[in-house]
Amino acid sequence: MRQTDATLEVRGLTRRFGEKVAVDDVSFTVEPGRMTGFVGANGAGKTSTMRMIMGVLQIHGGDVIWDGRPITPADRSRFGYMPEERGLYPKQGILDQLCYLGQLRGMSRGDAAKEATRLLERFGLADRVKDKLESLSLGNQQRVQITASLLHGPTALILDEPFSGLDPVAVDSMVDLLRDRLRQGVPVLFSSHQLDLVDRLCDSLVVLSDGKVMAAGDANDLRNAGPTRYRIVTAPDAGWLRDVPGVTVLDVDGPRAVLELAEGTREPLLKRAADRGLTEFAPIVPSLSEIYREVTR
Numbered sequence: 001m002r003q004t005d006a007t008l009e010v011r012g013l014t015r016r017f018g019e020k021v022a023v024d025d026v027s028f029t030v031e032p033g034r035m036t037g038f039v040g041a042n043g044a045g046k047t048s049t050m051r052m053i054m055g056v057l058q059i060h061g062g063d064v065i066w067d068g069r070p071i072t073p074a075d076r077s078r079f080g081y082m083p084e085e086r087g088l089y090p091k092q093g094i095l096d097q098l099c100y101l102g103q104l105r106g107m108s109r110g111d112a113a114k115e116a117t118r119l120l121e122r123f124g125l126a127d128r129v130k131d132k133l134e135s136l137s138l139g140n141q142q143r144v145q146i147t148a149s150l151l152h153g154p155t156a157l158i159l160d161e162p163f164s165g166l167d168p169v170a171v172d173s174m175v176d177l178l179r180d181r182l183r184q185g186v187p188v189l190f191s192s193h194q195l196d197l198v199d200r201l202c203d204s205l206v207v208l209s210d211g212k213v214m215a216a217g218d219a220n221d222l223r224n225a226g227p228t229r230y231r232i233v234t235a236p237d238a239g240w241l242r243d244v245p246g247v248t249v250l251d252v253d254g255p256r257a258v259l260e261l262a263e264g265t266r267e268p269l270l271k272r273a274a275d276r277g278l279t280e281f282a283p284i285v286p287s288l289s290e291i292y293r294e295v296t297r
């Protein structure tokens, strides 16, 4: 059963630093139960956008809408936030500070301790609960940070670079924990520079460049939005395709080529290719990193 079914919407969000418009009329939606990847080059405006969603950076224009109405401090306090600057105390015991944070979020100390222990066990950190945060490796400190954002059963998750510095096993255990929340209907917005990971994980994507949204929406829709490209193999050489009307050859390498086709040229092309040693012809689904490169070019 879903606990929540609310949508997070950002409408025309704007933030300036002096003359610089760091976030420029940014709009997108984070749907319930969907992993939304937030990508963009250094300085594109991701952290500033997340900080405005969380109310820790003043908004200069636009709105944050939660469940169809302007977001309130009470709504935000039920969100889970993993800020860029992290924010746990290096010299304090892990369980102690997680309990303290849980209490700040309205949990009893007992419930916070139980939930923190359960989450830390899933990260393989059960035997470290009494240790100081600084005694853990950076990757394990990151696991504690994500535990802090999940502790109170958040209604939405805003995660700034949650996977940076994690090994593949740690990424998988973090994704498992996030999937638990997604199944409850929680919307998740996470920023990342690891485009292969974003490609694997996200249901929706928001691409930011220089403070502006360049593309946003369902990941599969974005993958299928551009012109269809085809991979073709005709031995020994695919160079003849350059002379076929309606065929745009984007790349050719010996028998292999990548093509775009004008309407109505597919069937005649395949007939001609059959006489020229055709062994493969298939549409190419672009990866999100290719889409990212295209839209930010």
Ligand SMILES: Nc1ncnc2c1ncn2[C@@H]1O[C@H](COP(=O)(O)OP(=O)(O)OP(=O)(O)O)[C@@H](O)[C@H]1O
Pocket (backbone or CB within 6 Å): 017, 020, 022, 040, 041, 042, 043, 044, 045, 046, 047, 048, 049
């Ligand atoms: N407190 C600040 N004072 C002045 N400029 C700022 C401040 N915070 C951010 N900026 C500027 O706003 C722009 C957007 O920064 P932001 O940190 O939001 O980008 P980002 O996409 O999160 O980058 P990164 O991937 O490097 O974390 C940058 O040009 C940055 O220098």
